[in-house]
Amino acid sequence: MEQINLEDYFRLIFEEDILKLPVQRQNINSSATRFWEKRREVDLVGASLKSKRHEFDGVCEKLRERKENLWKKEEKMKEALLKFDKFIKENDAKRSRGIRKAELQRVAVAQKEKELEDLKQEYSILLSRREKLQNRVTRATVYHLFLATVGKMSKKFEDIPHLISRFDTLLVTRDQLQEHGRGTDTKTEGERTELRRYVNEQNSVLLQLNNTLSERQTELDSVLSEACRWEYTWNHIQATAAKETLMLGQIKFATLNLYHFIGGDTGKEEGVQIEDTVDQLEKIHLFIQDLVDITGDSRF
Structure with missing residues (x-):
C-alpha cells in the first residue's frame, strides 16, 4: 500500500481550514484585535489539526489492522496452499499406488487365469491318460490271469511277483549278454580296423619301396650306360694313345737318325742325350739354317 506523506496532508488540511475562515474586515487597525483574531485562528487551526490528527491516527x-489482517490471510492462504499441495501430492501418490496395485492385480489375475487354463489342460491330459491306463489295465487282465495260471502250473515260482522278478532277472542277463556281445563286436571291429590300417600302411611302405627300387634301377641303368660310355671313351683314348705313342716313337727315332745323319753325337758330355728329342730338333734346326745360309751365299 502507498505510504501517506504527513507534511503534505497537514498542509492541505491547514489550507482548507484557512479558506473556511470568515473574511475579516480590512479596516481593523487595533493590534490587540488582530492578535486575538490570530490567536483564535491559531486555536481553530490547532483544534482542526488535532481533530485531523486523531482522524489520521x-x-x-x-x-x-487491515495490513495485519491481510498478512494473516496471506499466511492462511500459504498454509492452505501447502496443505492443498500436500493433499494433491498424497492424492497423486495414492492414485499411482492404486494404478500400480490395479496393474499388479490385473497381471496376477491374468497369471491365475493362465494357470487355471494350464491346470484344465493338465487335468484333461490326466483324465485321458487315466482312461488309457484303465484300458491297458483291462487289456492286461488277461496277462495277469495267464501269469497266475503259469504260477500255479509251475513248481519253481511261488507267486506272480516271484515270476516277474525272475523274468526281470532274465531280461537283465540278456541285456548284459547283448552288451558284452556289442563290446566283443566293437573290439573285433577295432582289431579289424587296426589290421586294415596295418595292411594299408605295409602296402604303402611296399609301394614306396617299389618306387624307390624303380628309381634306383633307373639310376643304375643310367650309371651303367654312363660307365659304358666312359669305357668306350677310355678304350678310344687308349687306342689313340697307342697310335700317338707309336708315332712319337717313330718321330723320336727319325729325329735321332736325322741328328746322327748331320753328324750329331750322343752319349758324350758335349753331345745330346738320346731321349732329348727337343734338343736334337734344335740342333737339326740350326744345321738346316746354316745349310740354307751357305746355299744362299753360294748362289750369289
Whole structure:
C-alpha cells in the first residue's frame, strides 16, 4: 500500500481550514484585535489539526489492522496452499499406488487365469491318460490271469511277483549278454580296423619301396650306360694313345737318325742325350739354317 506523506496532508488540511475562515474586515487597525483574531485562528487551526490528527491516527490504525489482517490471510492462504499441495501430492501418490496395485492385480489375475487354463489342460491330459491306463489295465487282465495260471502250473515260482522278478532277472542277463556281445563286436571291429590300417600302411611302405627300387634301377641303368660310355671313351683314348705313342716313337727315332745323319753325337758330355728329342730338333734346326745360309751365299 502507498505510504501517506504527513507534511503534505497537514498542509492541505491547514489550507482548507484557512479558506473556511470568515473574511475579516480590512479596516481593523487595533493590534490587540488582530492578535486575538490570530490567536483564535491559531486555536481553530490547532483544534482542526488535532481533530485531523486523531482522524489520521484512526486511519493509520485501520490501515495497520487491515495490513495485519491481510498478512494473516496471506499466511492462511500459504498454509492452505501447502496443505492443498500436500493433499494433491498424497492424492497423486495414492492414485499411482492404486494404478500400480490395479496393474499388479490385473497381471496376477491374468497369471491365475493362465494357470487355471494350464491346470484344465493338465487335468484333461490326466483324465485321458487315466482312461488309457484303465484300458491297458483291462487289456492286461488277461496277462495277469495267464501269469497266475503259469504260477500255479509251475513248481519253481511261488507267486506272480516271484515270476516277474525272475523274468526281470532274465531280461537283465540278456541285456548284459547283448552288451558284452556289442563290446566283443566293437573290439573285433577295432582289431579289424587296426589290421586294415596295418595292411594299408605295409602296402604303402611296399609301394614306396617299389618306387624307390624303380628309381634306383633307373639310376643304375643310367650309371651303367654312363660307365659304358666312359669305357668306350677310355678304350678310344687308349687306342689313340697307342697310335700317338707309336708315332712319337717313330718321330723320336727319325729325329735321332736325322741328328746322327748331320753328324750329331750322343752319349758324350758335349753331345745330346738320346731321349732329348727337343734338343736334337734344335740342333737339326740350326744345321738346316746354316745349310740354307751357305746355299744362299753360294748362289750369289
